[in-house]
Amino acid sequence: MHKRRNRAAAFAAAVVSTALVLTGCSTGGGGDTASGTTTVTFWQQKFEDYQGVWFKKYVDAFNKSQDKVHVDYQVIPADTWAQKLQAAQAAGKQPDIATTNYGNIAAGVVNGQFAALDDYMPAESFSDIKENVSSFVTIDGKHYAYPMLVEPSTVLYYNTDLVTAAGLDPNSPPTSWADLIDWSTKLTSGDVKGMTIASTAPDLGWSSWGLQYNACGHLPINDDWSKADATDPCFDKLLDFYKTLYQGNLIPQQPKVGYADGSPYGAGEVAMMAGGSWVIGQLKNDYPDMLAKTMVAPFPSIDGDQTKPTATLGGWTLTLDSKSKNPQAAADFIQYLLAGDPAIMADFFKAAGYSKYTVRTSVDEALASDPDASADPFMQTISEKVVAYGKQEPGYPWDVALAFGTAIESAMKGTDTVEGSLATADAAINDVITKQGLAGTAPKK
Amino acid sequence: MSAITPTETITGQVAGVSPGLRRRRAQSPRVAKHLRSNRTAYLMIAPMVILLSIFVIWPLIYAVYLSFFKISFYKGSEFVGLQYYMFVLQDPKFWNSLVVGIEFAAMVVPAGMVISLLLASFIKVLSKRMASFMKVTVYVPAVISTVVASVLFLFMYQDQGVINWFLSLLNAGPVAWLNNPGTALPAIAVPAIWLGLGITTLIMLAGLLDIPDSYYESAELDGAGFFKRTFYITIPLLKNILLYLFVTGFTAAIQMLDLPLVMTNGGPVNATTTPNLFIFNNFRGATPYATSFSLTTALLLFVVLGLISVLVFRLINSDKAVDG
Numbered sequence: 096m097h098k099r100r101n102r103a104a105a106f107a108a109a110v111v112s113t114a115l116v117l118t119g120c121s122t123g124g125g126g127d128t129a130s131g132t133t134t135v136t137f138w139q140q141k142f143e144d145y146q147g148v149w150f151k152k153y154v155d156a157f158n159k160s161q162d163k164v165h166v167d168y169q170v171i172p173a174d175t176w177a178q179k180l181q182a183a184q185a186a187g188k189q190p191d192i193a194t195t196n197y198g199n200i201a202a203g204v205v206n207g208q209f210a211a212l213d214d215y216m217p218a219e220s221f222s223d224i225k226e227n228v229s230s231f232v233t234i235d236g237k238h239y240a241y242p243m244l245v246e247p248s249t250v251l252y253y254n255t256d257l258v259t260a261a262g263l264d265p266n267s268p269p270t271s272w273a274d275l276i277d278w279s280t281k282l283t284s285g286d287v288k289g290m291t292i293a294s295t296a297p298d299l300g301w302s303s304w305g306l307q308y309n310a311c312g313h314l315p316i317n318d319d320w321s322k323a324d325a326t327d328p329c330f331d332k333l334l335d336f337y338k339t340l341y342q343g344n345l346i347p348q349q350p351k352v353g354y355a356d357g358s359p360y361g362a363g364e365v366a367m368m369a370g371g372s373w374v375i376g377q378l379k380n381d382y383p384d385m386l387a388k389t390m391v392a393p394f395p396s397i398d399g400d401q402t403k404p405t406a407t408l409g410g411w412t413l414t415l416d417s418k419s420k421n422p423q424a425a426a427d428f429i430q431y432l433l434a435g436d437p438a439i440m441a442d443f444f445k446a447a448g449y450s451k452y453t454v455r456t457s458v459d460e461a462l463a464s465d466p467d468a469s470a471d472p473f474m475q476t477i478s479e480k481v482v483a484y485g486k487q488e489p490g491y492p493w494d495v496a497l498a499f500g501t502a503i504e505s506a507m508k509g510t511d512t513v514e515g516s517l518a519t520a521d522a523a524i525n526d527v528i529t530k531q532g533l534a535g536t537a538p539k540k
Numbered sequence: 541m542s543a544i545t546p547t548e549t550i551t552g553q554v555a556g557v558s559p560g561l562r563r564r565r566a567q568s569p570r571v572a573k574h575l576r577s578n579r580t581a582y583l584m585i586a587p588m589v590i591l592l593s594i595f596v597i598w599p600l601i602y603a604v605y606l607s608f609f610k611i612s613f614y615k616g617s618e619f620v621g622l623q624y625y626m627f628v629l630q631d632p633k634f635w636n637s638l639v640v641g642i643e644f645a646a647m648v649v650p651a652g653m654v655i656s657l658l659l660a661s662f663i664k665v666l667s668k669r670m671a672s673f674m675k676v677t678v679y680v681p682a683v684i685s686t687v688v689a690s691v692l693f694l695f696m697y698q699d700q701g702v703i704n705w706f707l708s709l710l711n712a713g714p715v716a717w718l719n720n721p722g723t724a725l726p727a728i729a730v731p732a733i734w735l736g737l738g739i740t741t742l743i744m745l746a747g748l749l750d751i752p753d754s755y756y757e758s759a760e761l762d763g764a765g766f767f768k769r770t771f772y773i774t775i776p777l778l779k780n781i782l783l784y785l786f787v788t789g790f791t792a793a794i795q796m797l798d799l800p801l802v803m804t805n806g807g808p809v810n811a812t813t814t815p816n817l818f819i820f821n822n823f824r825g826a827t828p829y830a831t832s833f834s835l836t837t838a839l840l841l842f843v844v845l846g847l848i849s850v851l852v853f854r855l856i857n858s859d860k861a862v863d864g
Contacts, residue, residue: 177824181831184613202827207614286700294719295807348716349699417614493825501809510721510809530627531829 133424136167138190140176142411143376145446153439157431164424166192187418191425195240195414197231198301201490201538203414204234210415211237215426220434228454231487232412234538240412241433242454244443246372247406247481248488249305249394251275252357256388257282257366268392271399272336275367279345282366289345291359292337292369294507298354299337300493300500302369305406306333307499308486310397315499316524320491321534323524325499325517332397334506334513341507361385369394371409372481375450375473391473393480401480408485410451437461449474452482490538492531498523607836612828624836634837636810637818638844640725644814645793647729652736653744653785657778659737660744661770675742682738690802693731694718718804721811728799728812736792740785747781748774787852791845815841 139150147170154168169190171179183189195203203209213221221229221238232240255265261281269275279289293302307314310333315325340346347365352358357374359365361382368374378385394405413429415422432439434455441461444451449471453459462468489496502520505511511519528534607624609617628634663674681689696702697717707713717727755773764772775782797816800806806813806821813821819841823834 181613181823189613206612206828295805296809297805297807347699348714349697349719351698492827492829504807505809508719508721508808510811526631531827 132162132165133421134165134167135191135419135421135425135428136169137192137425137428138169138171138180138194140194140411141170141172143373143380143447145376145380146443149443149446153432157428160431164421164427166428189416189418191416191419191421192413192429193416194243194411196411196488197240197242197409198488198490200232200240200412200414201234202492204239204538205536207417208414209239210417210419210422211239212241212415212426212429213237215415215423216241216430216434220430223434223455223457225454225456227487228408231408231410240414241429242410242412243433243440244447244451245408245410245454245482245485246451247305247477247485248302248371248409249369249406250372250374250477250481251367251392251394252360252370252374253278253367253390253392254360254363254385254388255390257287261366265390268390269395270401271395272332272397274399275395276336276339276343276345279340279367280343283345287363288347288365290340290367290369291346291350291365292340293354294337294341294346294350294504295353296497296500296504298500299503300496301407301409301488302354302371303333303337303500303503304488304496305394305404305486306336308404308407309333314489314491315520316491316495316528318537319535320528320537323521323528325502325521325524326514330517331513334503334516336397337503338506338513342509358382371406372450372452372473372477373447375477376448377450379448379450391476393476393484402484404484404486406481406485407488408482409488410454441465444468452478491533492527494527494531495524495533498527603835603839607832607839609832610828611831611835615828620832624832625840627833628837628840633810633813633818634815634840637813637815640811640813641794641796641815644725644729644732644796644812645790647726648732648736648793649786649789651729652733652740652789653782655733656737656740656744656785657770657774659741660748661774663741663745664748675745678741679738681735684735686735686798687802689731689735690799693727694803697727719808721808724804724808724811728803731803732793732796732799736789740789743781743785744778747778751777783853787849790852791849794845794848795841815844 137154139147141147150170151168154166158165180189180193195209200209220241224232224242228242228245229238231245232238232242251268253265253268258265258278261284263278263281269278275290282289293299304314307330311327311329313324313327315323315327315330317324341348347359350359354369355371355373357368357370357377358381360368360370360374361378363385375391378389393401396403396405413433415425415429419425437455437457438461440453440455440458444453444458444462445465445467449468450473453462468474498520501523502516505516505519506513510516606617608619608621610620610624611617659674659678663671663678666674698704699714699716703717704714707715715723717723751774755777756769759769759773794814795816796814797820800812800814800817801820804812806817815837819834819837822830822837824830825833
């Protein structure tokens, strides 16, 4: 009998331990070790390769520079980021520090996801942030993220060889949407399309924010997020613009890559491209031969007025998780990497080929003494003519952006009329407002 | 089976036996053997029942419980009752994804079954060596990853891909197969049919080989051609196999995720957003609303798939073959 009970107990233990192994229940990583070192985890969403190299270099340098805090650095692919993070949050194993884009800060703060950095970092670290960027990470007077960079979402790139061959003047790029369609028509020849721009709803959802501001001066939702505003007639012109480019066969009908990837331009498959400033880094690294025949300009405006916004200023920050067990140690790393020695961030912008823009005055000063930065042919144009008029990315839920992106795609591909597409988007945005309780939740600075 | 109780079987008498006698009966060798075999059976199925309970039944019960909450990993979950069920049922994109799933299954399953039946009929009449070669050839797609197949077909559908190259020989195209709401779903159905051919064909072939040759010989003597033999002998005798393939194929097709995820990401304009992709894309919203919404959608999809399977079984009554 005793023997049988022992066997049953052993069997039960085996089942439970197998289940625990299979369900991945183990003691969590991070925390304090016996040697007194505090380990914090840092998840970085995978970006361009050079960024990974830069992050690793300075994580290693931080770990070597002291023995109180050890940063466990992990790179997570972008397409699995959301599900990995959610699974980790559900299991209570979320990273102490994570890369977060400006657009997700407001929603994260409402959800209680981020700790205010003001409690852990010195005040002078925040006064170094440029005033307009500071507002991107500030909610109710507290900083919930430390900004790393800004990058305008939409810049016009054009191939001067092809432009000249088509009888156009590369020194007088198109300034209005009508001009751009004219250039695209003249530059479309054989397998080479005149232009490339986003053409799928997920890409259009975010990449068209700047042009939404350009067409209407506002996004398709009112300021306090209580009502959709997608049926404003000015949006008709925006959808007509995209529709003309697509249905006129002026852009690739089946793009091989998404909006963020500049390889079709680099490979010479298109003569012009709407792309973020980050494409400069891609061209410098992957298509150096294209640099000499590439010029950049602000993306054309609805009416040719180049002081209207055409781009949103997106970018990345580091956030501190509100459930972090070692918030001070995690904040110390953020302070070291983003808010400390300006030379560290200056090194980042150099590695990026000056395709991204600084958020701290002290880093600007460090770069001013760098002859490569001042000699860069693209930096000045983008900084003075695009970034200067750029708008902040909206912080509303992605469903709102996707509804409007779907409206543009629907008009482009003829699934519905322009008016019908906008009416559908308006209803969808109102539905999001109701179901997600958005009314009155727009972040206050 | 007659209605004899165990007591009658053992003693040949009916009730009214003494407790002492009952105890002796309980210890009789025949009953002990019966109990022993029961215990062995329970032990053998125990691991599976335990694993199913841990990984299927408990998560399902817990998921239903969680669906009554607005889930937040930071602020504590808020009880909202059936609110998310209403949100999902009121969402036109949910119903659109179901329609897309059904359309996709309607393209993939019947076409796949017809092609497989033709292939299996063809393999059956081949010599042994040729039949082996054909079986291996047909089965190859089944061992190819869906992601690899998606990428292969992505290249084939490109403007400069092989399909548009063929069209160019006819002075037609290029067609934006994957970026046109009218052609995107059929374009994704093609690799799905190709991937499923191997297993379907082999199962059909096994069923065909089970049908006695004498049936066909008699029919041939009576002058029945290929189509008559197929419609009057093959299909009726393959009914159970066809039903199995139809139900499993339909539920697998309606749940397709990989192909539209890799090839179109659900576009253009949601034309290829299958139910699972709809759930997946919602889950990526990374907000408490998105988490609860995708969980509830998954549970409702589970109900819908169950109902479809029941409906298919009701429509096509399954009978055992009389002789085969």
